[in-house]
Amino acid sequence: MTSPGNKDLVEAAKQDGHMAEANGQTVEALPHGALIRDVSVHPDDRGMLFEVYDENWQWHPEPLTRVYCSTILPGWAKGWNIHLLHEDRYTVFQGEMSIAMYDGREDSPTFGKCFHVLLSERRRRSLSMPIGVWHCDYNLGDKEVVFFNCPTGGKYNYECPDKLRLPLYTEKIPCQLPSGLKGY
Secondary structure, eight states: OOOOOHHHHHHHOOOOOOOBOTTSOBOOOOOTTOEEEEOOEEEETTEEEEOSOOGGGOOOSSOOOOOEEEEEOTTEEEEEEEOSSOOEEEEEEESEEEEEEEEOOTTSTTTTOEEEEEEETTBOEEEEEOTTEEEEEEEOSSSOEEEEEOOSSSSOOSSSOSOEEOOTTOSSSOOOOOTTOEEO
8 A cells, every 4th residue: 555645635635614713703603593702701819700691791682580500520411402492501610511502493594503612611601502402511521510501581490391302312413422422
């Protein structure tokens, strides 16, 4: 077997996509209606403070009505799930997670597409996932990921939670997840 030369290798290679604007803003594909916002971080010699939500941002039209904290262990995932009455709004406190999303809304311009968004303590951001978008949240690191959710939709319905699930490795959703994740 002969060794391939650069000409053959370059012809077989794939060009990187558009990842950032000249002003440093990351270019990120999102499902139609999803929002992402960099979170303000204020470090000083004692540590740091970061903002999870501020009404002054006018980032999301729905009011803040409840907040909870959730965790995912290394090697684990939560999903696939969908909400029909509320949006999830995540901000990571500790660790690194990926949110895989599938837009199954037939009337959406991004119908049938898969998306992956990284949320990390190294780059604090908030992500809002629209009603009707399937999502699977999984830990990317070797420590427990801790994140806040500030869902829309008012009071939580304990008798009939707004959550439908599919198995983690379902063939019904065409998005790829890392192999070997545990979860449901």
